[in-house]
Amino acid sequence: MNRTSTTDEPAAPAGGPAPRRPGPSAPAAFSYTPADEEKRRGVRRMKATATGLLLLVALIYVLATWARNSGITGWPGYVAAAAEAGMVGALADWFAVTALFRRPLGLPIPHTAIIPTKKDQLGASLGDFVGENFLSTGVVRTRLGALAVGRRVGAWLAEPAHADRVTAELSTALRGALTVLRDRDVQAVVGEAVTRRAEAAEIAPGLGKTLQKVVSDGAHHRAVDLVCARAHDWLETHSGFVMDAVQGGAPGWTPRFVDKKVGERVYKELLRFVTEMRDMPGHPARGALDRFLSDFAADLQGDTDTRARVERLKSELVARPEVQDIIASAWSSVRAMILSAAEDERSELRRRARASLIRLGTRLATDARLQAKADGWLEDAAAYVVSTYRTEITSLITDTVAGWDADQTSRKIEAHIGRDLQFIRINGTVVGALAGLLIYTLSHALGGA
Incomplete structure (x- = not known):
């Protein structure tokens, strides 16, 4: 019943259509990795243990029933009742666990093979759950308010070492941005802006x-x-x-x-x-x-x-062309000046940026009003994002799940949680046996009374 192939796509059944593959624009499907196959081997070992326990209680039931039919009284009845209930519990839990991933014995029983057949609905439900419980405005505001982001960021930024790090990162980002920008495009924009401003004023x-x-x-x-x-x-x-x-x-x-x-x-x-x-x-x-x-x-x-x-x-x-050339060349001069200042750790630009960051951090760490403003801005921004783009965020979940291959999804989920599910079968066998023994004992005790 369980396939152990490690290929990325399941083989098509004979005479049937080829398995569905996501198109170029579809979300990436689950990839079945060697680590998943190792977990799946652990699942198979637990399945063997649970099945062995079922066979054991079945054998015990047969032997206890034979002993009772042979005229032995007393204990065979209790053992047979416990074994019988254990088999019932084991079979019921086997059906429940198997029905999650496939149709038991291949029979078209309703409400089985839940994960392969209900994958898209599960993805939509998961997206709705995340949207309602994690991406709601109230939840986001409450969580951010409890974090006291403004005070924490201020205390962190007030440390000179941290301010140095932020300054260095900002300088790197600034150099990268200036490197990516094309001088010709920036010169054209600057020239047009200056000319338009000069003509308008x-x-x-x-x-x-x-x-x-x-x-x-x-x-x-x-x-x-x-x-x-x-x-x-x-x-x-x-x-x-x-x-x-x-x-x-x-x-x-x-x-x-x-x-x-x-x-x-x-x-x-x-x-x-x-x-x-x-x-x-x-x-x-x-x-x-x-x-x-x-x-x-x-x-x-x-x-x-x-x-x-x-x-x-x-x-x-x-x-005049001469004036336009001067305006355009101004960007080259400014760019060279900014790059030089950003690369020099002792430049006035770096020192002023570092000092400003430390002052900002100190104020954030000590000024309650500024902390409240910063936290309010952050909460408003986060609330706006989740309220405006919640559908787009949750659709990432639903669209991704919809793009997964049903069989691959079922196999991967089973590889990750199947071992724990087999304990349900084992526990069902043990609990069923104990329940059967208790019921049989109470029946005899009440009947004898």
Whole structure:
């Protein structure tokens, strides 16, 4: 009755269809391993023991019945009654145990071969049981609340060694993520995001407020001083260039000496103007520049035409290939900087991450309010997962069981629990014999009374 083949699939009966094999997308079936076959040999040994005990009580019943029929009175009746009840108990338990895995004696008795024929229903019932008793919102919240996850995680994370470990793992994960990412794709995303952001945000009012603040604080004076000083130095170094430029622009009919005199005069006046502007903080030209910058700052904030011109200039500037190349190359620089910091255990990034983890762990371990918040977030997240995806989680059980081959499932389950089930047969034999002996004894005692 019991097959001992160790092949992964049962052989097809003669003339019958081939055994069902799961398709490529079906859940993986049970694989019958050598370890399962070893357990199955233990099951066969226990079956032999239980069957031997049945044969023994049958032999005892035959001998006791023969002795009673031979005229021996007294003990043969008691022994025969005990043996008879023992056989009944053994046969009943053999039927019950066998009916779990196959049809006893191959007879089509209803409600037998339960595991092969009811496999899918058992899988569905198991999925429902898990869903109702393990994946319910109340159970998950109660269990997580009893664990005090926030306090435990905080105490663990507050240890410097543990913070070092988490920091190292985070650094490894960060390096792995940056390695997997394609630079071209990230550069395209960064470029598009920066460009879209630049085009969407109007910069003129912000520039106007900034310029107004700079002018009111006099922060631009140093820049003006630098420009005047550089202009003065340039004029002194390139005096001939200035005078040649003036002479080159003079009419052709003027005498050369006149052009030279005009050029020298223009150069001297220009040099004097720049020198005075450099040396005199209250120079009228500086005041005019301040008024111009103030007016321009106001126009940037309130003049529609000025703001529109600034936005057009911004769009043209952002659209230039040189600017796009700078935006795209920013990712390469940032990536290299992050990788270098993640690999260096003494980098500022690693040290700050470690310190932040220790502070977070210390707060979690000591701050009851933060613990309650963390536990609440975890409970809400777990409750959302089990309430939203409970069907998908339990379907993993039902679909997996449905994909198992019925015969393979029965054989594997029998290999794992069959040895214990054979003890039921042995116990049934012993208990049946004792019950039969008790009943026979009570019957005679009451009949004699």
